[in-house]
Amino acid sequence: MSTGRNTTTRDQHRRAIARTKPPCALCEQPIDYTLRSPDPMSFEVDHILAIDNGGPDTLGNKQASHRKCNRAKWNRVGVEPRSFVTSRSW
């Protein structure tokens, strides 16, 4: 029986996604999995169909994203122009 602690499931999903280190599903740039929240470039789980819109809390409805990309999605859902110009020298 469920104990009502679904944060465990979320944690498992998060680890399952991070294990294969996929690129960001939103901007398609690689994710540095060593970064930690609240770094805007850190890994965050994105719900393909938002929970608020009836999306299931399953692994199949989740994908990897940058924290900043996930946040931007909430403000504006749409196709972003490829404006990631790497003019910066790291």
Ligand SMILES: [Zn+2]
């Ligand atoms: Zn991204």
